[in-house]
Amino acid sequence: MLGTLNKYRHVFLVGLQSNIVYRWNFALRGFISLFHLIVVFTLWTAAYQGSTEIGGFNVQQTMTYFVMLLVLQFFIGAFNEDYEISEEIRNGLINQFLLKPINYFTYRFTIYIAARVVSGLLILVPLLIAFPFIKDYLTFPDELWRIALGLPSILLAGLIQFSIAYCFGMLTFWFLEIQGFVILSLALETLLGGQMFPLDLMPDWVFKISQCLPFYYQMYFPAAVLTGRIDQALAIQGLIVQIGWVVLLLGLNCFLWSRGLRRHTAVGG
Amino acid sequence: MLYYLNIWLASVRYSVVRTMMFRFDFILWSTVEFFWMSVNLLLVTVIYTHTDDIAGWSKYEMMLLVGTAMLIQRFLMGFFWSSLFEMGRNVRTGNFDFFLAQPGNIMFMATTRKLDLDGLINSVVAGGVVIYSAMQLGLQPSLTDVILYALMVACAVMIHYSAMVIITSLSFWITNTQGLESGYFTLFEFSRLPRQAFKGITRFVFVWALPVVVVTNIPAEILIHGFNFTDTLWFAGVTVFWFGLAVIIFHRGIRRYSSASS
Numbered sequence: 405m406l407g408t409l410n411k412y413r414h415v416f417l418v419g420l421q422s423n424i425v426y427r428w429n430f431a432l433r434g435f436i437s438l439f440h441l442i443v444v445f446t447l448w449t450a451a452y453q454g455s456t457e458i459g460g461f462n463v464q465q466t467m468t469y470f471v472m473l474l475v476l477q478f479f480i481g482a483f484n485e486d487y488e489i490s491e492e493i494r495n496g497l498i499n500q501f502l503l504k505p506i507n508y509f510t511y512r513f514t515i516y517i518a519a520r521v522v523s524g525l526l527i528l529v530p531l532l533i534a535f536p537f538i539k540d541y542l543t544f545p546d547e548l549w550r551i552a553l554g555l556p557s558i559l560l561a562g563l564i565q566f567s568i569a570y571c572f573g574m575l576t577f578w579f580l581e582i583q584g585f586v587i588l589s590l591a592l593e594t595l596l597g598g599q600m601f602p603l604d605l606m607p608d609w610v611f612k613i614s615q616c617l618p619f620y621y622q623m624y625f626p627a628a629v630l631t632g633r634i635d636q637a638l639a640i641q642g643l644i645v646q647i648g649w650v651v652l653l654l655g656l657n658c659f660l661w662s663r664g665l666r667r668h669t670a671v672g673g
Numbered sequence: 674m675l676y677y678l679n680i681w682l683a684s685v686r687y688s689v690v691r692t693m694m695f696r697f698d699f700i701l702w703s704t705v706e707f708f709w710m711s712v713n714l715l716l717v718t719v720i721y722t723h724t725d726d727i728a729g730w731s732k733y734e735m736m737l738l739v740g741t742a743m744l745i746q747r748f749l750m751g752f753f754w755s756s757l758f759e760m761g762r763n764v765r766t767g768n769f770d771f772f773l774a775q776p777g778n779i780m781f782m783a784t785t786r787k788l789d790l791d792g793l794i795n796s797v798v799a800g801g802v803v804i805y806s807a808m809q810l811g812l813q814p815s816l817t818d819v820i821l822y823a824l825m826v827a828c829a830v831m832i833h834y835s836a837m838v839i840i841t842s843l844s845f846w847i848t849n850t851q852g853l854e855s856g857y858f859t860l861f862e863f864s865r866l867p868r869q870a871f872k873g874i875t876r877f878v879f880v881w882a883l884p885v886v887v888v889t890n891i892p893a894e895i896l897i898h899g900f901n902f903t904d905t906l907w908f909a910g911v912t913v914f915w916f917g918l919a920v921i922i923f924h925r926g927i928r929r930y931s932s933a934s935s
Contacts, residue, residue, distance in 0.1 A: 436856050439862070440859060442863075447870065450728040450869075454726060458724060591709050600716045605722075607722075
């Protein structure tokens with residue numbers, strides 16, 4: 405057990421080093437995200453001009469939700485993991501893992517954690533710069549249960565994010581080019597993950613359907629728990645469904661890996 | 674002029690044949706773009722179920738604005754994006770030599786060579802959104818207003834094209850401009866907002882200094898409120914300014930181009 409942990413600790417450290425190389429890339433991405441935040445603030449403050457509440461939430465609560473989304477995106481969002489996995493399959497780089505006592509999923513997941521540590525810490529820099537401008541719009545609920553449920557839901561959301569990206573990466577065993585699928589899925593995730601607007605603003609029946617899908621749990625759910633958009637009963641129920649989705653997606657990952665390997669041809673030495 | 678039209682038509686033929694070869698890609702990417710457009714329209718619909726106006730714009734006025742923004746973006750992507758993206762890469766690899774050897778204006782040759790049909794096909798959808806919104810608003814624009822709207826959309830595409838040429842031309846000085854190119858796309862988000870929503874410093878930067886907001890607002894306002902002399906004149910001036918700047922920077926850049934060793 406300790407040996408296994410040690411093995412992946414080294415993977416984590418290598419991942420950390422290789423991602424620090426791209427620190428400027430992440431930093432630039434972080435600053436570009438501030439532009440997105442300006443768009444969100446401009447649009448929603450204008451929408452709030454005529455009314456004090458939208459969907460039962462005031463302007464501060466809605467802005468806090470969007471800032472929380474931005475932070476979560478850099479701490480748990482799957483950036484280009486799907487492409488990296490796809491590249492490793494296409495170029496035959498996965499062959500080395502077939503010969504070593506390394507679980508490919510765990511290996512990639514460890515690299516993903518290392519990458520998110522770097523990108524997550526780097527988004528804090530532009531946010532700190534923007535803080536004087538946005539501080540009046542930030543408001544957090546003071547119930548402790550939100551943190552107790554919110555933190556595990558962030559970890560589970562990270563697992564869902566990564567698992568979906570991993571599944572798309574696995575598609576390379578069947579299709580050479582996955583870019584189209586990934587961008588189509590990105591649009592779906594952006595919408596149903598609540599990144600365009602808080603999902604609770606949709607008609608009730610659509611909101612209920614979205615709760616059955618994994619996208620709800622990969623971004624909206626932890627953000628909604630932490631920013632006070634859903635109550636305790638819905639949060640507990642959500643956490644249970646979220647665990648269910650994690651198990652299901654992990655199972656799908658194993659299935660696609662074992663099926664994909666049957667199609668895989670390792671060429672060359 | 675006819676000479677360049679013939680060259681451009683040959684590029685169109687080449688792009689159509691190429692698209693027919695990769696039919697699945699065409700269908701997939703058209704669907705992807707269509708889906709993204711629907712997501713943006715859905716955002717407007719959802720907000721307007723909770724409020725009646727955004728910065729003085731009603732639901733269908735906002736839809737018309739978003740439709741105009743999509744139309745401009747589709748034209749830019751369809752007519753120029755592939756060529757501009759390749760231009761940056763060609764400057765880096767030295768393949769830009771190919772354009773220098775062609776008998777014609779280099780900027781024209783390098784930036785109009787490839788058309789993206791999946792971008793263009795969705796301009797029909799964007800146009801549909803504009804027409805639908807105009808009908809819902811009960812607008813009956815005169816023929817002059819429609820022609821003026823089309824001209825303003827063309828000017829908007831021209832402004833974006835010029836900005837992209839400027840950004841891509843930076844690869845003559847710095848090696849990699851890909852981060853800047855994708856950064857420019859973030860600015861498209863601003864073009865879906867009404868200019869009245871911007872306040873303070875953001876109003877100065879995004880409405881006046883950078884043309885990202887006015888490029889959609891002025892054409893949409895012409896269709897909704899009719900011809901406005903000051904706006905139209907200002908818009909024409911901005912188009913000439915940006916295009917002129919692009920031509921100057923592009924040609925300054927070519928002077929620095931040193932090809933690559935073979």
